[in-house]
Amino acid sequence: MKQTFQNILKGQKKDGSQSQLFILTIVIFSAFSILKPHVFFTLLNIKSMGFQIPEIAILGMAVMLSMITGGIDLSIVSIANITGLTTAFMITQHPASTGMSLNLWIAFSMFIGLLLGLLCGVVNGFLIATVNVAPILATLGTNTLFNGLTVGIRNGESISRLPKQYVRIGNGTFLGIPMPLILLLIISILVGIYLNRTGLGLKTYLVGANRSVARYSGIEDKRILRITYLGSAFLAAIAGLIISARVASASPDYGADYVLLSIVIVVLGGVSPTGGFGKVTGVIMATSILQIILTGFNDLSFSQFFYLICQGLVLITVIGLNISRSKNPQKISTYVRLRRN
Amino acid sequence: MNIPGKKLLLRNEMMLVAAILILSIVINIKSPGFYSFSTLFDLCRASYVQLIFGLGVLIVIISGGIDVSFPMVGIFSAYTTITIMDKLHFSQNGIIIPILMAIVIGVILGGFNAFAIAVLGIPTLIATLGTAGIIRGLMLAGVGSRLIQDLPNGLDHLATSTLIQIRNSGGTLSRLHLLIIPISILVLALGWILRRTIFGRSIYALGGGIESARRLGIPTKKLQVRIYLLVGGLAGLGGLMSVVLARQADPYSLAGSELDTIAAVVLGGASIAGGYGSVFGTVLGVFLIALIRDNLILLGISGSWERAAVGALLIIGIVTQAFIRKMKKRETQESHAEVQK
Numbered sequence: 001m002k003q004t005f006q007n008i009l010k011g012q013k014k015d016g017s018q019s020q021l022f023i024l025t026i027v028i029f030s031a032f033s034i035l036k037p038h039v040f041f042t043l044l045n046i047k048s049m050g051f052q053i054p055e056i057a058i059l060g061m062a063v064m065l066s067m068i069t070g071g072i073d074l075s076i077v078s079i080a081n082i083t084g085l086t087t088a089f090m091i092t093q094h095p096a097s098t099g100m101s102l103n104l105w106i107a108f109s110m111f112i113g114l115l116l117g118l119l120c121g122v123v124n125g126f127l128i129a130t131v132n133v134a135p136i137l138a139t140l141g142t143n144t145l146f147n148g149l150t151v152g153i154r155n156g157e158s159i160s161r162l163p164k165q166y167v168r169i170g171n172g173t174f175l176g177i178p179m180p181l182i183l184l185l186i187i188s189i190l191v192g193i194y195l196n197r198t199g200l201g202l203k204t205y206l207v208g209a210n211r212s213v214a215r216y217s218g219i220e221d222k223r224i225l226r227i228t229y230l231g232s233a234f235l236a237a238i239a240g241l242i243i244s245a246r247v248a249s250a251s252p253d254y255g256a257d258y259v260l261l262s263i264v265i266v267v268l269g270g271v272s273p274t275g276g277f278g279k280v281t282g283v284i285m286a287t288s289i290l291q292i293i294l295t296g297f298n299d300l301s302f303s304q305f306f307y308l309i310c311q312g313l314v315l316i317t318v319i320g321l322n323i324s325r326s327k328n329p330q331k332i333s334t335y336v337r338l339r340r341n
Numbered sequence: 342m343n344i345p346g347k348k349l350l351l352r353n354e355m356m357l358v359a360a361i362l363i364l365s366i367v368i369n370i371k372s373p374g375f376y377s378f379s380t381l382f383d384l385c386r387a388s389y390v391q392l393i394f395g396l397g398v399l400i401v402i403i404s405g406g407i408d409v410s411f412p413m414v415g416i417f418s419a420y421t422t423i424t425i426m427d428k429l430h431f432s433q434n435g436i437i438i439p440i441l442m443a444i445v446i447g448v449i450l451g452g453f454n455a456f457a458i459a460v461l462g463i464p465t466l467i468a469t470l471g472t473a474g475i476i477r478g479l480m481l482a483g484v485g486s487r488l489i490q491d492l493p494n495g496l497d498h499l500a501t502s503t504l505i506q507i508r509n510s511g512g513t514l515s516r517l518h519l520l521i522i523p524i525s526i527l528v529l530a531l532g533w534i535l536r537r538t539i540f541g542r543s544i545y546a547l548g549g550g551i552e553s554a555r556r557l558g559i560p561t562k563k564l565q566v567r568i569y570l571l572v573g574g575l576a577g578l579g580g581l582m583s584v585v586l587a588r589q590a591d592p593y594s595l596a597g598s599e600l601d602t603i604a605a606v607v608l609g610g611a612s613i614a615g616g617y618g619s620v621f622g623t624v625l626g627v628f629l630i631a632l633i634r635d636n637l638i639l640l641g642i643s644g645s646w647e648r649a650a651v652g653a654l655l656i657i658g659i660v661t662q663a664f665i666r667k668m669k670k671r672e673t674q675e676s677h678a679e680v681q682k
Contacts, residue, residue: 074600127656133663134613136407140604141655148649156644256597260409260470267467274464305482312474319471320461 017270017322021285028289030298039299049291051171054180055242057287060136060256060265061191062235064283065228067266068195069208071128073232077258078146079120080240082252085150087113087241088250091166110241117237118230120146125226126207134164135229143259150252158251162244170246180242184284187238190281194231204228208275258268264315265290270322281312289314351609356661357625360654362634372639378507380636386518387631390586391602391623393524393579396531397572398606399623403535404568405466405548405615407603410454410473412595414573415580417480418446418457422581423590424484426493436495439682443581450476451573452566459565473599480592491589496581500588518583527578532620544568548615602652605630608658610654 033041059076066073090109094102120142127138172179196202206214207224215221224300244250269286290311297307369375421441453475457468480486491497501518519522536540543564546554555561577599586588610624611618631649639645 018373127660131660131663132667133659137613137659138656140600140607141652141659143652144598144604144655145649145652148652149494150647152643152649155643259600260473263466264470264474273467286607303482305486308474308478309356310478312471312476312478315467315474316457316461316463316471319463319467320457323462 015238016236016282017165018279018282018285021268021270021289022283025285025289025292028292028296032292032299036296036299039219039322040296045299048183049288049295050178052180052295053284053287053291054184055239056258056262056265056291057184057284058235058239058242059262060269060283061280062232062239063262063266064269064271064278064280065191065204065232066135066139067208067271067273068204068275068278069225069228070211071225072139072263072273073124073126073229073236073275074136074139074259075120075143075146076232076239076262077255078143078150079117079233079236080243080258081252082120082150083113083117083237083240083256084244084250085154085159085252086116088162088166088244090155091162092159093164094206095245099270101162103165103176106163113241114234114237117233117240119231121230122226124233129222129225147252154252154265156252158249160249161201162248162250166245167248168245170242170248174296180246183242188280188284189197191235193209195280200224200227205276208272208277210276213325215227261290261311264311268315268318349410353662353665354619354625356631356658357609357622358663360658361625361629361632364629368636368639371641375636375639377515378517382515382517384628384631384635386522386586387635388627389518389520389524389657390583390599390626391580391605391631393527393575393582394598394602395606395609395623395627396528396620397575397579398602399574399609399611399618399620400531400535400544400568400575401465402603402606402611402613402617403615404544404547404565405551406458406568406571407613408454408465408469408572409599409603410450410469410476411474411572411576411579411602412598413476413480414447414576415583416592416595417450417476417580418443418577419488419580419584420480420590420592421446421484423489423492423496423584427489434493434495436499439493439496440578440581441646443577445577447573447574447575447580448570448575451570451576454573455566455569458569459562477596484592486592487590490588492584492590496585497588499584500585518636528620528624535620536653539569540564545616548612548617550616601630604655608655610662 034203039045059080062076063073087109088132091106094100124139124142127133127142128135131138169179169183174182193201195204203214203219203224204227206217206219207221211221214224243254247254266278266283266340267273268289269279269282269284271282293310294304294307295316297304297310365375394415397411398408421629422439425442426439450472453472454469457472458465461468463471492500499519503516504519504521505517507515507517507579533541535544543554543559546557546559546563547561547568551561555563580595583595587594605626606618606623607613607626608629609622609624611622633650633654634647637650638644642650
C-alpha cells in the first residue's frame with residue numbers, strides 16, 4: 001500500500017496529467033457517493049458501470065494507438081459494427097445439420113469477424129503508410145466505406161435473437177466480476193505491455209514524437225504505421241464483439257456517436273493529439289470519469305442532456321488547463337528521454 | 342514533358358467535373374431521360390443545406406483547422422429561432438427577421454469556438470468536439486427537445502417558393518427552388534472573399550502555417566476569431582435552411598452529419614493540412630455526392646449500397662489527390678534540378 005502510494009507520488013513528478021485524472025476520478029466518485037449513497041454507492045450500480053465501461057475504453061485504446069503515432073482513426077466504430085454484424089449473422093446461420101457444436105461455430109464466427117476487422121485495418125494501413133494519405137482523411141473515407149458495406153450486406157437491417165452462449169460474453173459474470181471488465185483488464189495489460197515493454201511500442205512513440213527523426217534513425221516508419229492501424233482495427237473489432245454480445249443484437253448504425261466520444265476520452269486521458277504521448281491508464285481513467293458522471297447524473301435524475309454539457313465542459317477545461325500549464329514543447333522529448341534511461 | 346494545359350487538367354476541379362460527367366453519362370445510358378431539368382432541379386435542392394455547411398467547413402479547413410460543431414450550431418440556431426418566433430408570435434410572415442436571428446445566434450455560438458480556439462489555444466478538433474456537446478446539451482436541456490411541426494408562415498411559404506416552373510412532356514412540373522438565388526450569391530461572395538480580399542488571403546496564409554502567418558504580420562488570434570464567427574453565422578444560416586426545407590424543426594436532426602460534409606469538402610480538393618481549397622471545388626464535391634446518393638438506384642444498385650458507393654468514391658478521390666500531389670512534387674524537383682544544371 002505504501003509502495004503504491006509512493007508510486008503515485010513519483011508519478012506525479014513525472015506526469016502530472018495522470019495523477020490529476022486519478023484525483024479527479026476519486027473526487028467525482030466520492031461526490032456522487034456522498035450525494036446519493038443508497039443509489040450510487042451500491043454493488044448493483046458499480047457492476048452496471050463495469051458492463052458499460054469496457055467497450056468504450058477499448059475503442060478509446062484503439063484511437064489512442066493511432067494518436068500516439070500522430071494520426072487518428074475515425075473508422076473504429078464502423079470496424080466494430082462490421083465485425084459485430086458479420087459475427088452475429090454467421091452465428092444465426094449455424095448449420096445444425098452438419099453436427100458442428102454451437103460453441104465451436106460461435107468461436108469460428110468470432111474468428112471470421114475479427115479477421116474481417118483486421119482486413120479493415122490493412123486497408124487503413126495501406127492508405128496511410130503506402131499511399132501516404134493523411135490519417136484523418138483516409139479513415140474518414142474508410143469509415144464511410146466500412147459503414148456502407150455493413151449497411152449493404154444486410155440491407156441495413158439489424159440482427160437479434162443471438163444464442164445464450166454468445167450473449168454471455170457481454171452479460172455474464174465471472175466470480176461476480178462482469179465478463180467485459182475481465183476482457184478489458186486482459187486487453188489493457190496486453191496493450192500496456194506492447195507499448196511499454198516491446199521495441200515496437202517504443203518505436204510507435206518515436207514515430208509519433210517526430211516521424212522524420214525516427215526515419216533517419218533507421219526506424220521503418222511505414223511498417224510501424226501499418227502495424228499501428230492493424231492494432232487499432234483489432235481493438236475496434238474486439239469492442240464490436242463485446243458490444244454485439246452485450247446488447248444481444250448487431251446493427252450497422254450502433255454507436256454512431258462513439259467516434260467522437262472516444263476522441264473525447266482519449267484526449268481527456270492525456271494522449272497528445274500531435275502524437276508521441278499516451279497511456280493506457282489515462283484512457284481507462286478518462287472512460288471511468290465520464291461513465292461515473294453519466295451514471296451519477298442518472299441517479300440524481302438529471303437529464304442526460306446535462307451530461308452532454310458536462311462532457312464538453314470537462315474536455316475544454318482539462319485541455320485548457322493542460323495547455324496553459326505546460327506551454328513547453330520539451331514535454332515529448334523529456335518523455336522519450338525518461339524512457340531511454 | 343511539357344504538355345500544354347497539363348496543369349489545368351491536373352487540377353482537382355477538372356477531375357471532379359470529369360467524374361460528374363462520366364457518372365451522369367453512365368446513368369443516362371442505363372436510364373434514358375436522366376438529362377432533364379427535373380433531375381438538375383432535384384439535385385440542386387438536395388445540395389443546398391450541405392453546400393452552406395460545406396462553405397463553412399471549407400473556410401475552417403483552409404485555415405488549417407477542423408470543425409465538427411457546425412451541425413450543432415446550425416440546429417441550435419434554427420431551433421431556437423423557431424422557438425422564439427413561436428413564443429413571441431411576432432412577424433409571422435417575415436423571413437428576414439428569422440434568417441437574421443439564426444445567423445446572429447450562429448455567430449454567438451461561433452464565439453464559443455473562437456474563445457476556445459483563439460483564447461485558450463485548444464486544438465480545433467478538440468475544441469469543437471467540446472463545444473458541440475455543450476451546444477447540443479444546452480439546446481435539448483434549455484431550449485427544448487420537442488419536434489416543432491408548424492413553422493411561422495413566412496418560412497413555411499419559403500419552403501415551397503419556386504423560381505422557375507417547367508412543364509415536362511409527361512405533364513409533371515419541375516420546380517427550381519427560389520433558394521438558388523441567395524445561395525448562388527453566397528457562393529460567389531465567399532469565392533470573392535477567399536480569392537480577392539486581405540481577409541481571405543490571410544486565411545490561406547494561416548493554413549500554410551500559424552508561425553509563418555504571424556511573421557507575415559497577420560494578427561493570427563484576431564483572424565481565428567473572425568473565421569469562427571463567420572463560420573458560426575454560416576452554420577446558423579445552413580441550420581435554418583435545413584429546417585425550412587424539411588418544413589419542421591427537429592432538434593435531433595443534423596447530428597452525425599459532420600463527417601459527411603467534411604468528406605464532401607475534402608473530395609472538393611481542400612487539403613486537411615490547410616492552405617488549399619476552393620469554393621468551386623466544394624460546390625462540385627457536394628454536387629457529386631448528391632448525384633451519387635440520389636441516383637444510385639438508376640444504375641441498378643440497391644439503395645442500401647449507397648453509403649458504400651460514397652465511401653468508395655471518397656477513397657478513390659483521396660488516393661487520386663495523393664498521386665497528383667506526388668506528381669507535382671516530382672515535377673518541382675525536376676525543374677529545380679534543371680535550374681541547377
